Amino acid sequence: MSRIGFIGLGNMGLPMAQNLIKAGHQVEGVDLNPASIEKLKAAGGTSVEFAKVAASRADVVITMLPAGKQVREVYLGAGGIIENANPGTLLIDCSTIDVETAREVASAAKARGLMMLDAPVSGGVGGATAGTLTFMVGGSAQAFTRAESILQKMGKTIVHAGGAGTGQAAKICNNMILGVSMIAVSEAFVLAEKLGLDHQKLFDISSKSSGQCWSMTTYCPVSGPVPTSPANRDYQAGFTAAMMLKDLRLAQEAAKASGAKTPLGANAERIYSSYAESGEGARDFSGIIRFLRG
Numbered sequence: 641m642s643r644i645g646f647i648g649l650g651n652m653g654l655p656m657a658q659n660l661i662k663a664g665h666q667v668e669g670v671d672l673n674p675a676s677i678e679k680l681k682a683a684g685g686t687s688v689e690f691a692k693v694a695a696s697r698a699d700v701v702i703t704m705l706p707a708g709k710q711v712r713e714v715y716l717g718a719g720g721i722i723e724n725a726n727p728g729t730l731l732i733d734c735s736t737i738d739v740e741t742a743r744e745v746a747s748a749a750k751a752r753g754l755m756m757l758d759a760p761v762s763g764g765v766g767g768a769t770a771g772t773l774t775f776m777v778g779g780s781a782q783a784f785t786r787a788e789s790i791l792q793k794m795g796k797t798i799v800h801a802g803g804a805g806t807g808q809a810a811k812i813c814n815n816m817i818l819g820v821s822m823i824a825v826s827e828a829f830v831l832a833e834k835l836g837l838d839h840q841k842l843f844d845i846s847s848k849s850s851g852q853c854w855s856m857t858t859y860c861p862v863s864g865p866v867p868t869s870p871a872n873r874d875y876q877a878g879f880t881a882a883m884m885l886k887d888l889r890l891a892q893e894a895a896k897a898s899g900a901k902t903p904l905g906a907n908a909e910r911i912y913s914s915y916a917e918s919g920e921g922a923r924d925f926s927g928i929i930r931f932l933r934g
Contacts, residue, residue, distance in 0.1 A: 641665045642790065645694030645701045646685075647714060647721070648735070649676035652761070653704035655768040656734070656794045658683045663793040668694045692724040700730045700790060707886070708741035715745045727753035730786055734775075736760045736812070738890055739805040740897075746779065746804035755783035758804065759791065760811035764878040772796040776814070778807030812894055815887035818855065819908040819925070825855040826929035829862050833933075840865055861929040875927035882921035885912040 641664045646657040649671035657680055661667050667685040670693075671677055677687045688694050691714050695701050701721055705711050711733060715721045721731065722745075731749055733742065733756075742758040749756035757779035767773040773795035777784055784800045791798045801810045828851065832842045843865035847857045860866040870876055888909040895902045915921075915931040 642699040643697065644668070644790070645670065645691070645698035646680075646704075647671075647691045647694065647701065648704040649673065649680055650704065650706075651765050652734075652768045654679055655765070656702075656704065656773075657685060659768075659771045659794050660790070661685050665790070665793070668698065670694050690719070691721055692719045695721040695725040695729070698725070698729060700732065700787075701725060702732045702790075703735060705733075705735040705737075707735070708737035711735050711737050711741055711745060716748055722748050722752050722754060725752070725754055729754050730783060731756045732759050732787055732790075733757070734759050734761055736815075736887060736890070737808060739808045739812075739894055742778065742808045743805040755780065755786065756804065757783050757787055758807040759787070760807055761795065762811070762814060763795070766878055767796075768794070775799065776801050776807045776810035778802060778805050778809070780804075808890075809894070812887055812891040815884065816891040816902065816905045816908070819884050819888050819912060820904045821853050821855040822859070822861065822926055823908055823911055823928060823932070825851075825853065826861045826926075826932050829929060830932050839863075855926075859926055861926040870924035870926050871929075875924040875930070877922060877924040879925055880921060881912060881916050881923055881925045881927065884925035885909065885916050885921070888912055 643666045644660055645668050647670045649657060649669050654676050657667050657669055661684045669677060669680040669685055669687045670691050703714060731754055746756040757777055759775045759777045761773040761775055763773040771794055774797040775791045775795045777800050788798055801807050839862045860869045861871050863871045870878055891905050892909050915928050920927060
């Protein structure tokens with residue numbers, strides 16, 4: 641089993657690290673939140689104060705950080721992971737960040753004799769806890785082969801998307817689809833309400849016809865048709881509106897940089913921005929239906 645340094649024990653990182661411990665790996669965690677460290681220790685892990693210390697004695701380093709800025713600081717900064725990891729160490733960044741940063745960090749890691757993967761996830765806190773996440777992985781085939789058995793302890797679907805940065809590209813493209821489709825499904829339910837069509841009737845029809853999509857059948861934004869969706873618990877977040885907005889903004893940045901036309905993605909970003917600014921950023925992103933109702 642591997643000795644793993646896990647940097648970032650937030651809502652996603654902590655259950656991911658706990659699943660690695662359950663699988664028999666030695667996990668040494670780093671986080672600014674003492675409560676998260678205590679939970680890791682209770683699960684059988686250990687902790688150190690600085691990422692550079694964990695990196696200096698790990699076979700594998702996994703990071704789950706808020707944004708590209710933090711990823712750059714932790715990997716590229718003075719006393720960072722790349723400077724302190726031993727040659728041959730496998731680095732896996734599970735954060736959702738911009739493609740440019742992912743590729744820059746991967747290039748710096750390669751120059752130091754380190755293997756680097758960008759491996760953002762889909763599945764939310766529930767998937768992290770259950771160990772059923774989807775990993776979209778960018779990097780060399782050699783690094784992917786080495787990482788696959790570790791990722792399988794945290795996820796159900798592991799896909800090698802291609803070279804460095806393609807994991808991040810897959811994540812932002814996927815979440816742009818998700819953001820747009822959730823707005824479309826929510827608009828349809830709002831229209832149905834205005835026209836006197838029952839929620840369950842619309843669901844029974846659309847979930848079995850051409851309107852079928854994940855936002856309808858798995859994460860339905862109205863209570864009742866899908867009992868496990870956040871709509872049944874006042875939109876308690878599995879994936880917050882603020883996080884969706886972050887991913888939509890990353891998609892728009894990538895679209896501008898690459899010259900891609902994404903008018904629906906741009907409108908989805910605008911709508912989620914207004915929703916988050918209304919004070920609902922901590923709600924589940926499917927709560928966008930409440931904003932659309934006005």
